[in-house]
Amino acid sequence: MDYYKSEDLKKFSEVGKFSKDLMDKFFDYYNTAINTDGSLTKREKSLIALAIAHSKQCPYCIDAYTTQCLETGANPEQMTEAVHVAASLEAGIKLIHAVQMQNIMKKNGAI
Amino acid sequence: MASCNNKCEYDFKKFIDNISLNLSPTTINTLQVNITKLCNQACLHCHVDASPKRKEQMDLDTINRCLEILNDNNEITNLDLTGGAPELNPYFDYFVQEAKKLNKHIMVRHNLTVTFDGNPVTGESKEYLPSFFAENKLEVISSLPYYQEYFTDKQRGKGVFEKSIDSIRILNMVGYGTDNPDLQLNLVYNPVGAFLPADQASLENDFKYELKDKYDITFNRLFTITNMPINRFKQQLKNLNAYNDYMNKLINSFNPDAANGIMCKNIISVSYDGKLYDCDFNQMLDMNISIKNKDLSIHDFDFKTLVNRKIRFGSHCFGCTAGNGSSCGGNTT
Numbered sequence: 001m002d003y004y005k006s007e008d009l010k011k012f013s014e015v016g017k018f019s020k021d022l023m024d025k026f027f028d029y030y031n032t033a034i035n036t037d038g039s040l041t042k043r044e045k046s047l048i049a050l051a052i053a054h055s056k057q058c059p060y061c062i063d064a065y066t067t068q069c070l071e072t073g074a075n076p077e078q079m080t081e082a083v084h085v086a087a088s089l090e091a092g093i094k095l096i097h098a099v100q101m102q103n104i105m106k107k108n109g110a111i
Numbered sequence: 112m113a114s115c116n117n118k119c120e121y122d123f124k125k126f127i128d129n130i131s132l133n134l135s136p137t138t139i140n141t142l143q144v145n146i147t148k149l150c151n152q153a154c155l156h157c158h159v160d161a162s163p164k165r166k167e168q169m170d171l172d173t174i175n176r177c178l179e180i181l182n183d184n185n186e187i188t189n190l191d192l193t194g195g196a197p198e199l200n201p202y203f204d205y206f207v208q209e210a211k212k213l214n215k216h217i218m219v220r221h222n223l224t225v226t227f228d229g230n231p232v233t234g235e236s237k238e239y240l241p242s243f244f245a246e247n248k249l250e251v252i253s254s255l256p257y258y259q260e261y262f263t264d265k266q267r268g269k270g271v272f273e274k275s276i277d278s279i280r281i282l283n284m285v286g287y288g289t290d291n292p293d294l295q296l297n298l299v300y301n302p303v304g305a306f307l308p309a310d311q312a313s314l315e316n317d318f319k320y321e322l323k324d325k326y327d328i329t330f331n332r333l334f335t336i337t338n339m340p341i342n343r344f345k346q347q348l349k350n351l352n353a354y355n356d357y358m359n360k361l362i363n364s365f366n367p368d369a370a371n372g373i374m375c376k377n378i379i380s381v382s383y384d385g386k387l388y389d390c391d392f393n394q395m396l397d398m399n400i401s402i403k404n405k406d407l408s409i410h411d412f413d414f415k416t417l418v419n420r421k422i423r424f425g426s427h428c429f430g431c432t433a434g435n436g437s438s439c440g441g442n443t444t
Contacts, residue, residue, distance in 0.1 A: 041313070070302065073309030073317060075259060 004059040012060075043072035050079055051086035121358050121426035132367055134376065136418050139184070141378040143191035143439065144169070144177055145391060146200040148383065151228040154254075154267045156301060156344045158395050161195040163231035169383040174206050176409045177381060181213050184414050191378070191439065193220040193391060198237055199230055211247050218250040220439075223278035224271055241278075245285040245294055252334070252439075253279075254299045258321040262303045279328045288330040296329075299441075301336045305348060305357040307364060307434045308335035311442045334441030337361075339392050339430045361429035369436025372443030375422050385409040389422045391439070392430075398423045 016023030034045050046068040053061030069079050105111045127134060148165035150157075181187055190210045197203055197219060210217055221240070229236045244251055255275055256266045263272035279296070282288060288296035298318060302308050315333035322328050338344050340357055348354040375389040379400075387407045388394040399406035400420055407417075436443030 043309075043313070067306060070304070070306045071309055073314045075257065076261065077259075 006059075006063050009060045009063055041072075043069070043074055046072050047074060047078060047082040051082040054083045055086040055090055121362065121429060123424040123426060123428040123432075126362070126365070126429075127370070127424070130367070132370060134370060134373060134422060134424075136420060136422065137376045139187055139377060139379050139414060139417060141189040141191050141374075142177065142181060142187050142381065143193060143378050143391060144206075144381045145193050145195070145383055145394060146174070146197050146203065146206065147195040149199045149232065150195040150222065151199070151225050151231045152196075152222055152268055152271065154343075155347055156266055156338050158339045158342050158344065158392055159195060160342050160395070165195065167195075167383045168200055169202070169385075171202050171205075173383070173385045173409065174202050176385065178206070178209050178213070180409060180412050181210060181215055186414065188216055189218065190215045191218045191220070193439075196222050196225045198225055198240055199232075204243065207243075207247050207249065216250065217247065218252055219244065221251050221253050223253045223255070223275040226278050226281065227274050241281045241285045241287070244282075245287065248293045250295045250297065251282060251287055252297045252299060254301070255279075255318075256301060256303055258318045258325075266301075266303050276322075276326050276328060279322075279330065280326070283328055288328070295331045297332045297334055298330050299334045299336055301338050305338075305351070305353045305360070307360065308337055308437070308442075311335040311435065332441070334439075335435070335437070336439075336441065337430045337433055337437035339427050341392060341427045342395055358426065358429065361433040364433040365429065366432060366434060366436060366444065369434065369443045370432040372436050372438070373428075373431045374438035374440070374443070375431075378439075379412075379417060381409055387412070387417070392427050393423055393425070396425060396427070398425060 013023075013027070016027075034042075034049060036042060038045075040048075046065055049061065050065040050069050053065050066079070069082075102111065145159070146169040148159055148161050148167040149163070150159075150161035150165065151163060153162035177190075181190060192203070192206065194200070198221065200206070207217055207219075221244070225237050226240050227238070229238075253275070254267070255272075256263045260272040263275065264270065267275075279288065282296050285294070287294045300308060300314055300318070308314075311333060314335060318333050319330070322330070340348060340354065340361070345354065348357050375393075378390065380388040380391050380394050382388065382394050385408045386394075387400045387409065388398065389400060393399075400417070400423070401407065402416065402420060405411070431437050431443070434442075
């Protein structure tokens with residue numbers, strides 16, 4: 001996907017060139033939420049972020065959080081399980097809508 | 112933030128000068144002696160490029176001169192024996208026993224597997240090592256890149272994890288890694304690949320829990336070490352086309368607090384042929400301690416002169432100063 005270049009990740013802060021105050025607030029919130037140990041460890045947060053990155057299919061985030069997971073001590077098994085959580089939730093989100101499909105079928109006497 | 116491309120030099124000295132950071136020796140409390148490049152393993156990250164094919168060995172005269180230095184300088188309280196696998200030097204036992212008579216604290220960089228593999232050249236068994244270490248109350252410092260097989264074997268070779276676990280089990284049996292303060296077993300973690308190490312305390316907890324839970328083995332402390340971008344690991348980075356990214360990662364993670372704790376401020380490194388260096392990495396890069404255009408050896412050892420020397424820096428120094436810092440004793444912050 002040529003449109004996304006990994007070196008562009010380093011330019012994230014440049015988005016603050018305009019509306020700097022809003023971007024500063026975002027980074028403050030972002031760094032506090034993700035890059036600190038709280039009730040969840042930084043590693044646990046990194047694994048959650050990795051799962052969301054896959055769910056949202058964001059190449060920048062996959063790049064950043066693969067690194068951050070490894071640099072907070074996670075291992076490939078944990079990271080792959082996190083992606084499976086994202087994938088299974090995506091599948092579940094699709095499948096639960098089949099209830100709507102069945103509702104329509106029931107309503108119209110098909111089943 | 113500083114960053115470089117292929118044509119740029121990563122100038123550590125210029126970098127610290129720009130921020131007016133003075134990094135000078137404060138004392139010499141440790142003599143780190145690299146007594147052989149021979150090793151039973153050939154690990155991907157090894158900055159010494161050690162392997163079963165290497166032949167460099169410190170001779171007896173040079174070892175005796177090291178002992179004289181230890182005897183003459185009370186400030187030097189620690190002897191740190193490294194290699195290669197230091198146990199593969201034919202005078203290793205002698206060196207340990209004589210240094211012990213001088214009441215020095217002795218550390219051995221023990222790769223765990225040499226106990227089972229023995230000497231790859233002579234076939235000599237090394238199964239006596241755990242008992243020998245315990246008799247002489249050596250601090251054993253051993254690399255175990257991860258508490259799982261995959262990462263460990265990827266970095267250190269197939270089968271190394273299983274052998275390492277068996278070896279730690281034997282060390283536990285002779286009292287290492289337990290609550291005996293004289294028998295310290297410390298493990299060393301370094302990342303597999305072009306990544307920075309995780310937080311030392313957090314990872315130590317994981318290692319302790321996982322190794323106890325899955326293998327019923329124990330150790331005392333975990334040291335996290337950053338992979339130095341020199342020799343074999345540098346070549347690996349180049350092969351992956353990741354060298355510049357890794358260097359920029361180190362530079363962007365520069366931490367002045369970590370820099371103030373760097374080990375070259377209080378150690379002297381000695382090569383197998385008796386030359387003096389600021390650290391084991393400088394040794395592998397042939398960056399001798401040089402005063403008035405003379406490369407110093409153990410025959411020139413003078414405590415005051417060496418404490419007043421200027422440390423030689425290179426691009427690899429960004430490895431010791433990134434993140435929480437890195438030294439032979441783990442993080443520096």
